[in-house]
Amino acid sequence: MCGIIGVIGHEDVSSEIINGMTTLQHRGQDAAGVVMFNGNFRLKKGNGHVNEVFKDIDFKTLKGNCGLGHVRYSTLGSTDAVDAQPIAVNYPYGLAMVHNGNVINFKELKKTLYEEHHRLLDTSNDVALILYTFASELERKDLKHLKVDDIFDTVQEVQRKVKGAYSALTIIAKRGILAFSDPYGIRPLVMGKKYTDQGVVYAFASESSTFDYLGYEMMRDLRPGEMIFIDNNHHVYERIGEKKQQAFCVFEYIYFAREDTKIHNRLVATERVRMGKKLAETFKETGLQPDIVIDVPNSAYFFASGLAENLGVPYRRGLAKNYHMGRSFITPNQEAREKMVKQKLNPIKDIVQGRKIAVVDDSIVRGTTSKRIIKMLRAAGAKEVYFVSASPPIKYPCIYGIDMSVKKEILASNYEISEIAHYIGADAVVYQKLEDLQELYKDLPICHACFSGQYPTGVTKEILEDIEREKMESNRV
Ligand code: AMP
Numbered sequence: 001m002c003g004i005i006g007v008i009g010h011e012d013v014s015s016e017i018i019n020g021m022t023t024l025q026h027r028g029q030d031a032a033g034v035v036m037f038n039g040n041f042r043l044k045k046g047n048g049h050v051n052e053v054f055k056d057i058d059f060k061t062l063k064g065n066c067g068l069g070h071v072r073y074s075t076l077g078s079t080d081a082v083d084a085q086p087i088a089v090n091y092p093y094g095l096a097m098v099h100n101g102n103v104i105n106f107k108e109l110k111k112t113l114y115e116e117h118h119r120l121l122d123t124s125n126d127v128a129l130i131l132y133t134f135a136s137e138l139e140r141k142d143l144k145h146l147k148v149d150d151i152f153d154t155v156q157e158v159q160r161k162v163k164g165a166y167s168a169l170t171i172i173a174k175r176g177i178l179a180f181s182d183p184y185g186i187r188p189l190v191m192g193k194k195y196t197d198q199g200v201v202y203a204f205a206s207e208s209s210t211f212d213y214l215g216y217e218m219m220r221d222l223r224p225g226e227m228i229f230i231d232n233n234h235h236v237y238e239r240i241g242e243k244k245q246q247a248f249c250v251f252e253y254i255y256f257a258r259e260d261t262k263i264h265n266r267l268v269a270t271e272r273v274r275m276g277k278k279l280a281e282t283f284k285e286t287g288l289q290p291d292i293v294i295d296v297p298n299s300a301y302f303f304a305s306g307l308a309e310n311l312g313v314p315y316r317r318g319l320a321k322n323y324h325m326g327r328s329f330i331t332p333n334q335e336a337r338e339k340m341v342k343q344k345l346n347p348i349k350d351i352v353q354g355r356k357i358a359v360v361d362d363s364i365v366r367g368t369t370s371k372r373i374i375k376m377l378r379a380a381g382a383k384e385v386y387f388v389s390a391s392p393p394i395k396y397p398c399i400y401g402i403d404m405s406v407k408k409e410i411l412a413s414n415y416e417i418s419e420i421a422h423y424i425g426a427d428a429v430v431y432q433k434l435e436d437l438q439e440l441y442k443d444l445p446i447c448h449a450c451f452s453g454q455y456p457t458g459v460t461k462e463i464l465e466d467i468e469r470e471k472m473e474s475n476r477v
Pocket of ligand 1: 255296299361362363364365366367368369370402403404
């Protein structure tokens with residue numbers, strides 16, 4: 001999972017891009033990078049948070065009226081800075097790209113790129129597969145008289161060849177900026193605009209909260225298979241390319257996106273309250289009577305408040321959080337993650353002592369977080385602890401960019417709910433029901449592959465094995 005931003009304006013937009021990237025920081029903290037176009041590409045990227053990577057930046061070296069930014073959460077591939085995004089090529093055309101998502105048929109694409117186009121990859125980042133496929137297809141066009149239709153035909157060919165989830169932004173040197181989505185619209189991408197004295201400025205970003213901060217008016221979400229090209233004269237062209245039924249990643253609402261972001265006209269905070277309220281129905285079936293509902297900060301707050309409201313039980317903040325730590329899951333391996341949970345959370349004793357507590361988190365994946373939290377709550381005197389997961393049991397790996405590890409490490413793919421309760425030390429575990437989640441999203445077709453194993457793009461056993469192998473090899477579990 002990653003965050004992306006692209007802007008095409010009239011004067012230098014580099015500081016706007018970097019500032020915008022800080023609002024996407026929750027989407028990835030491994031690396032950050034920017035490419036600006038000003039007759040030439042200017043590229044700067046490195047490992048770490050946006051503020052670290054761009055701490056000593058001399059803006060004179062990074063100017064341009066058009067640029068792209070990326071924050072990285074590596075799911076596959078190495079965590080080396082050279083494998084960060086953006087990446088650029090000069091042949092057959094000056095092109096630079098960022099993307100958010102995950103390419104699944106990487107083996108096949110690598111082979112085709114080499115055998116048919118004599119291109120070797122010089123990075124393990126899957127954006128290279130998209131960019132090189134795009135470049136190879138573009139090469140077939142009349143580059144001297146490149147038309148917008150040629151660009152769109154090229155994207156459409158990419159959509160046919162590249163399988164997986166991708167929301168991508170591309171600078172086409174001296175021509176403009178291009179945004180496109182995979183045929184299923186799995187990952188979010190929104191378009192916005194604002195007016196300056198020089199005229200209209202357009203931007204694309206993974207989340208609408210970036211626009212709130214930068215003062216853009218939110219225009220709309222990209223649709224499945226859609227491509228939008230904005231030329232240097234700020235004319236906007238659109239086409240729907242390869243299109244399938246949408247399969248928007250519901251985990252964006254559950255965990256990933258910021259609460260003040262709107263995707264597909266739904267505010268994330270409101271979605272979480274709705275899910276929390278729905279959870280109350282399942283919770284009531286257990287007959288359990290908690291004294292208070294608490295959340296695992298931060299992403300679970302809205303679920304917890306919705307659950308508490310519908311249970312008629314007070315909500316309290318029962319865990320204090322050290323806000324200066326990153327997200328524990330977005331750390332590249334298990335050892336680092338375990339250490340981080342301890343550093344990050346501490347029970348608020350008077351709130352939890354002697355009480356029966358329903359503690360809500362967005363999900364249980366390996367059980368690392370829940371196990372530690374329950375241990376802490378008991379040590380602080382909690383009488384009983386019911387662990388509530390806002391998402392249904394995660395049983396299958398995500399192959400579209402959310403790092404959920406390999407199947408053998410995913411708790412619910414190997415154990416029943418009662419065994420999970422025992423493993424994490426809870427008096428009970430309550431999960432959202434998949435059918436309830438589907439009911440909440442009957443107007444927006446969602447990807448629920450991590451709960452159901454139904455991968456919308458289709459996937460072969462071989463591809464699943466390839467992905468698992470890559471994860472193991474790149475020490476991602
Ligand atoms: P685990 O400790 O392995 O059970 O993971 C669950 C915790 O990690 C929860 O507290 C979530 O907030 C967080 N989380 C779950 N899934 C993800 C993900 N794919 N990426 C980042 N964080 C996640």
